[in-house]
Amino acid sequence: MKLPCDVAGKVDAICDAHGNNPGELINILHEAQHLMGYLPEEMQKLIAGKLNIPVSKVYGVVTFYAFFTMTAKGKYPISVCMGTACYVRGGEKLLDEFKRVLGIDVGETTPDGRFSLDCLRCVGACGLAPVVMIGDKVYGRLQPVDVRRILEDLDA
Amino acid sequence: MEERQITLQIDHHFVTVPEGTTILEAAQKIGIDIPTLCHIDLKGTCIRNNPASCRICVVEVEGRRNLAPACATRCTEGMVVRTSTLRVMNARKIVAELILSDHPNECLTCPKAGNCELQNLALRFNIREMPFNGGELSPRKREVTASIVRNMDKCIFCRRCESVCNDVQTVGALGAIRRGFNTTIAPAFDKMMSDSECTYCGQCVAVCPVGALTERDHTNRLVEDLADPDKVVIVQTAPAVRAAIGEEFGLPAGTLVTGKMVAALRELGFDYVFDTDFAADLTIMEEGAEMLNRLARYLDGDRSVRLPILTSCCPAWVNFFEHQFPDLLDIPSTARSPQQMFGSIAKTWWAEKMGIPRERLVVVSIMPCLAKKYECDRDEFKTDGNPDVDYSISTRELARLIKRANISFTLLPDMDFDQPLGTSTGAGVIFGTTGGVMEAALRSVYEMYTGKTLKDVNFQAVRGMQGVRRATVDLDGFELKVGIAHGLGNARHLLDDIRHGRNEYHAIEIMACPGGCIGGGGQPLHHGNSAVLYARANALYREDAGKTIRKSHENPFIKTLYSEYLGKPLGEKAEHLLHTHYFNRSVQ
Numbered sequence: 001m002k003l004p005c006d007v008a009g010k011v012d013a014i015c016d017a018h019g020n021n022p023g024e025l026i027n028i029l030h031e032a033q034h035l036m037g038y039l040p041e042e043m044q045k046l047i048a049g050k051l052n053i054p055v056s057k058v059y060g061v062v063t064f065y066a067f068f069t070m071t072a073k074g075k076y077p078i079s080v081c082m083g084t085a086c087y088v089r090g091g092e093k094l095l096d097e098f099k100r101v102l103g104i105d106v107g108e109t110t111p112d113g114r115f116s117l118d119c120l121r122c123v124g125a126c127g128l129a130p131v132v133m134i135g136d137k138v139y140g141r142l143q144p145v146d147v148r149r150i151l152e153d154l155d156a
Numbered sequence: 157m158e159e160r161q162i163t164l165q166i167d168h169h170f171v172t173v174p175e176g177t178t179i180l181e182a183a184q185k186i187g188i189d190i191p192t193l194c195h196i197d198l199k200g201t202c203i204r205n206n207p208a209s210c211r212i213c214v215v216e217v218e219g220r221r222n223l224a225p226a227c228a229t230r231c232t233e234g235m236v237v238r239t240s241t242l243r244v245m246n247a248r249k250i251v252a253e254l255i256l257s258d259h260p261n262e263c264l265t266c267p268k269a270g271n272c273e274l275q276n277l278a279l280r281f282n283i284r285e286m287p288f289n290g291g292e293l294s295p296r297k298r299e300v301t302a303s304i305v306r307n308m309d310k311c312i313f314c315r316r317c318e319s320v321c322n323d324v325q326t327v328g329a330l331g332a333i334r335r336g337f338n339t340t341i342a343p344a345f346d347k348m349m350s351d352s353e354c355t356y357c358g359q360c361v362a363v364c365p366v367g368a369l370t371e372r373d374h375t376n377r378l379v380e381d382l383a384d385p386d387k388v389v390i391v392q393t394a395p396a397v398r399a400a401i402g403e404e405f406g407l408p409a410g411t412l413v414t415g416k417m418v419a420a421l422r423e424l425g426f427d428y429v430f431d432t433d434f435a436a437d438l439t440i441m442e443e444g445a446e447m448l449n450r451l452a453r454y455l456d457g458d459r460s461v462r463l464p465i466l467t468s469c470c471p472a473w474v475n476f477f478e479h480q481f482p483d484l485l486d487i488p489s490t491a492r493s494p495q496q497m498f499g500s501i502a503k504t505w506w507a508e509k510m511g512i513p514r515e516r517l518v519v520v521s522i523m524p525c526l527a528k529k530y531e532c533d534r535d536e537f538k539t540d541g542n543p544d545v546d547y548s549i550s551t552r553e554l555a556r557l558i559k560r561a562n563i564s565f566t567l568l569p570d571m572d573f574d575q576p577l578g579t580s581t582g583a584g585v586i587f588g589t590t591g592g593v594m595e596a597a598l599r600s601v602y603e604m605y606t607g608k609t610l611k612d613v614n615f616q617a618v619r620g621m622q623g624v625r626r627a628t629v630d631l632d633g634f635e636l637k638v639g640i641a642h643g644l645g646n647a648r649h650l651l652d653d654i655r656h657g658r659n660e661y662h663a664i665e666i667m668a669c670p671g672g673c674i675g676g677g678g679q680p681l682h683h684g685n686s687a688v689l690y691a692r693a694n695a696l697y698r699e700d701a702g703k704t705i706r707k708s709h710e711n712p713f714i715k716t717l718y719s720e721y722l723g724k725p726l727g728e729k730a731e732h733l734l735h736t737h738y739f740n741r742s743v744q
Contacts, residue, residue: 041345054328055344063334 003042007035011043015050022051025061029068037073074109074116076154079133083122086130090143094130095119097144101151114155164235179215179226179237190215190239191248191277193255194314195227196363196684200621201670202643203363205319210312211251212277215239223247249281256283258290258337259366260309267305268367271681274312296340301349302530303356303372303677308340311368317341317360324670325644327476329354341368353479353743357472357644357668358526358677363684371526371678374547375557381518381546382425388510389518390428391421392498392577395436396524396588396673397551399695403680403688404555405565410691412699415570420558421522422571431573432521433580435498436587436596438717439469440708442734443491444600445725447663451605454662455634462487464639464654464661467593469493471531472668474738476644481651482740490735494587495521495528496537498577499544500733505721506577514542521548524588524676527668536736550678576713582613582699582706589693590642590672591618591625594665598629598638599707606632613706619697621671621690624649626661639664642672 003011014031018024028047033039039062048055062068080086080095095117099105102115109116125131128140132150139150159174166183173182183190194210196203208228215226218236223244226237238244256278263269296308313332318341321330329343329352343352361369381389402411421429446465453461466488468474474493477484492500499519507517521528528548531537537544549557558565573579583599586592595615602610617627618638623646629636639661641647647666653659669675674692675682682688700706708714722730 044344054322054331056328056331056333056342057322059344059346060331060333064332 003040003046007043008046010035011046012050015047020050020052022053022057025051025053025058026065029058029062033068037077038069038071040070040072069107071107071109071116072113075114076134077116077118079118079120081121081123081129081131081133082119083126083129085126086122089129091130093144094132094142094147097147098132101147115151162231162233162235164231164233164237166237167239173231175230177231179217179224179229179231179235180213182231183226183237183239188239190226191280192227193273193277193312193365194316196316198670198682198684198686198689200686201675201689202324202623202645203320203359203670204323205314205316205363207315207319210255210314212248214244214247214251216241216244245281249283252277252281253283253287255312256286257288259312261286262310262367266310266367267370267373268310268364272367273365273683297342297346297348299348299350300372301354301356302533303358303526303528304349304354304361305370305372306349307368307370308342309368310366311341312366313339313341314365315341316363316365317369320359320363323645325355325357325359325476325668326648327353327355327357327480327644330360351743355472355475355479355644355668356527356530356677357476359669360677361526362669362675362677362679362681371550371552372529373553374529374549375553375560377547378520378549378557381520386516387518388427388512388516389425389520390430390502391426391520391522392430392432392435392495392502392545393417393421393522394432394495394524394528394588394673395585395592395696396676396679396692397522397554398699399588399674399692400524400679401551401555402565404552405558407566408691409688410695412695413565414699415572416565416568418573419568419571420554420563420565423563423568424557424561426520428574428577429571430498430502430577431580431584432494432498432523433584433587434577434711434713435494435501436469436584436593437581437708437711437714438497438501438734439491439494439587439593440583440596440600441714441718441725442497442730443467443489444597444604444708446489446491447597447601448604449726451636451662464659464664465489466663467597467665468736469587469593470527470667470669470673471495471525472527473644473647473666475527475530475741476647476668477651478738478741479743480648481655482742484651484655485738485740487654488738490737492537492734492736493528493531494584495523495531495545495548496736497734499532499537501717502577503539503542503544504733505717514539518546519544521545522551522554523548524551524673524679525669526550526677528678551676552678552680555680576716579711579713580703581708581711582701582703583708584711585700585703586696588673589696590667591620591640591665592672592696593667594618594638594640594663596708597663597665598636600709601636602629602631603707603709605634608632610707618665621693623670636663637661641665642667643670644668 044058048058132139163172193212208225213226214223216238299306398414402413468488532545583596625640671689
């Protein structure tokens with residue numbers, strides 16, 4: 001897969017802004033991931049080339065930290081909170097329902113590219129537990145029965 | 157300024173060392189052998205791995221609450237160190253037991269058995285049971301490439317291979333990926349090594365303390381071929397093998413066992429025992445002619461000619477520039493490696509003379525190298541699918557086979573190679589060490605260029621172990637500037653300079669392995685002792701000094717080969733049989 005031209009240019013600019021310094025790799029990956037929501041192979045190769053380090057080093061860092069991902073996020077990225085409050089109020093059941101309805105596991109994206117599923121730890125809205133974030137929007141006090149309706153509303 | 161000296165006490169012995177010395181090095185100085193596992197430091201070369209991650213080398217330091225890793229703790233004035241207290245011994249044993257807790261129990265059938273540093277530690281620490289149940293390991297990759305076998309279930313994460321591949325060779329094929337129990341050492345994107353920029357130099361295999369990285373073994377195939385009455389099986393032995401294989405039979409490093417090696421190969425049942433050194437002489441004829449040709453054109457004012465000319469005998473080096481410097485493919489000599497020249501001549505000139513049809517002839521090579529296995533497989537070295545060299549066996553594999561065939565190696569008489577492909581000069585012999593190919597080339601190029609006889613054939617300036625060496629040779633008024641690099645990281649520096657138009661050389665010799673072929677990935681394991689490499693290199697120079705003929709172009713059978721068959725160097729037939737071309741293999 002080839003990177004879109006504008007993305008490649010932006011990756012270049014990010015590396016340059018960090019002085020193409022290998023010590024800045026994590027910060028660079030952090031910013032680069034914002035461009036497409038994930039770090040595809042081509043992007044890692046580009047970064048390795050700019051910093052003059054082996055791709056295996058870049059890939060090693062990407063696979064070490066849970067924050068970095070190589071899976072394209074869906075149009076609607078779903079994150080189910082697994083923080084303490086959400087967990088005790090049924091966060092896991094909620095997560096299982098998302099998995100069942102979407103037919104994907106955590107860290108995966110539906111084949112049509114619409115939904116991706118992840119976990120997160122606390123968005124600071126414990127009063128609304130259990131909480132799910134879809135994109136920038138927070139959904140609170142959810143039950144497994146609500147899952148199908150929310151997904152259908154998003155899709156409408 | 158003089159180095160500050162520090163005096164400390166280790167196990168009640170006083171020792172004085174320069175500031176900056178580690179406890180491990182200070183202990184070694186007075187003969188105290190602290191066990192290590194992840195640490196390796198091949199002094200005098202650039203091979204070094206010191207992550208201080210395994211904690212096998214812990215010692216007690218007075219006044220310090222925790223045990224200290226000896227490999228990474230610097231000595232201080234008045235320090236009091238104890239290396240074998242009960243606390244230290246228990247800690248080491250537990251560390252080893254924890255490493256063993258998720259290591260496969262396959263020692264009986266492991267190719268590294270008997271030569272495994274982890275196994276040796278288990279023995280040394282008197283580990284007689286496995287007290288810990290390891291975590292659930294996800295099965296890791298296994299891969300059989302043309303040269304290297306990777307079995308990552310056995311990996312203990314010492315990171316030696318990663319250091320060698322990235323820092324020493326700057327190939328960047330291997331690195332740690334993922335984390336926790338899912339960690340493994342792999343090429344980027346968890347690809348297969350055969351799909352990566354791996355050059356098959358085998359230095360990862362040479363430093364792997366366990367059985368995670370080993371050579372691809374062809375000994376079973378060889379045993380079958382030797383037993384087949386319809387096949388004529390001939391063998392060629394690389395120069396570096398004779399200076400190292402004795403180590404596998406308890407002889408000191410640097411013992412020359414050329415004659416015993418020949419005898420052992422006859423005992424094994426090879427029909428003819430030949431020498432790659434013959435082909436090394438042939439390489440000098442072709443590469444030397446190419447060098448003179450390029451120089452002559454350059455001196456005539458032709459600025460389109462590419463200089464420097466780079467040697468091309470080392471298949472890992474060829475892989476390296478095909479992957480990393482595809483823009484410079486026209487710089488290396490087009491001469492094939494000695495292994496391939498041998499195969500090509502054996503299956504044409506020699507086979508025709510002997511009346512042996514190609515399909516009945518099996519050419520085997522004994523090499524200090526793992527990349528040679530891959531080189532045999534390259535399509536450009538095949539005729540109608542039949543390879544010029546059928547397969548290559550490493551020094552280690554040959555030693556194992558000799559033991560398996562009940563041959564008492566050290567009791568064998570010295571025997572001579574067969575003719576004509578077993579006759580070689582001193583120039584061919586030194587191909588096995590860094591600087592040797594250049595020295596061999598200089599001996600012939602000097603005489604061909606000047607038309608004069610070279611008085612002293614010893615070019616001391618190109619010898620030694622320094623990573624990059626340069627020398628100027630006076631060719632009757634013309635100052636020939638030559639460079640030598642060993643280790644691919646050193647080669648990269650020179651190549652980067654050439655790429656950016658900064659070049660001071662007319663010719664450069666490059667060998668992928670530190671020390672050259674004597675330190676190859678297929679050699680008996682050095683276990684971190686660089687004295688072994690120096691001893692092997694010296695052995696080759698001794699063999700050279702003892703030869704009556706020391707210049708490649710004076711080899712009588714090389715002369716016969718050209719007059720009977722090839723015509724002249726770089727002639728049509730020579731181009732076809734002895735030269736090759738290179739490919740862009742860039743993976744990025």
